[in-house]
Amino acid sequence: MFHKEGQTIILTTFFIVSILILSAQFYVTPLWLRWGIQIVAIAILILILQFFRNPKRVAVKSFDEILAPVDGKVVVIEEVEENEYFKGKRKQVSIFMSPLNVHVTRYAASGSIKFSKYHPGKYLVAWHPKASEENERTTVVINTPKFGDILYRQIAGALARRIVNYAEKGDSVQQGDDAGFIKFGSRVDLFLPLDCAITVKLNQKVKGAKTCIASFVDTNEKQKTI
Structure with a gap:
């Protein structure tokens, strides 16, 4: 589950990462460079996703x-x-x-x-x-x-x-x-x-x-x- 404040950033990052991965797949010839670009792009997406995660928390409410x-x-x-x-x-x-x-x-x-x-x-x-x-x-x-x-x-x-x-x-x-x-x-x-x-x-x-x-x-x- 992700926080609503991260929706725009997550979608934008996903779009950019998708373009980078596809571009590298079709237009980057050296295999090591292609994989490098794709791995970095995926890592950035994972970091953004983990930053905006919103784990469900049920507080045990107490006035004390x-x-x-x-x-x-x-x-x-x-x-x-x-x-x-x-x-x-x-x-x-x-x-x-x-x-x-x-x-x-x-x-x-x-x-x-x-x-x-x-x-x-x-x-x-x-x-x-x-x-x-x-x-x-x-x-x-x-x-x-x-x-x-x-x-x-x-x-x-x-x-x-x-x-x-x-x-x-x-x-x-x-x-x-x-x-x-x-x-x-x-x-x-x-x-x-x-x-x-x-x-x-x-x-x-x-x-x-x-x-x-x-x-x-x-x-x-x-x-x-x-």
């Missing part, structure tokens, strides 16, 4: 958990100042996606969209410290029943030149559903409440709509046990 919005590797876990929306301290968890990862963005939690904004910007490498504030990006805030407002940010990288964001203010969204797509490698930042419990570690590989990133901590119950 924040699920990974994308596939990738956890590269940041720290307390930071989030200055665009919260203007205060939050726990940041960042997930880096290589070109080989599934690039579908999925809603990390169920709730309603309170904020959704696109920012044009630079194309620094996705792991650059300033990428979150200077690169092309989208910022989305979901109001959730347990965690309150959580923010996720799709960030373009050096190769990613197209961010697709489906979230619109006022939408009701379900955990694990399709929230967008980032083409050709990038990262997603999550900004979560300080009192939540982070359940992943640095360099851990995560799966969108499957891996729990953070769990809800009932501060009232915690105070009762002290």
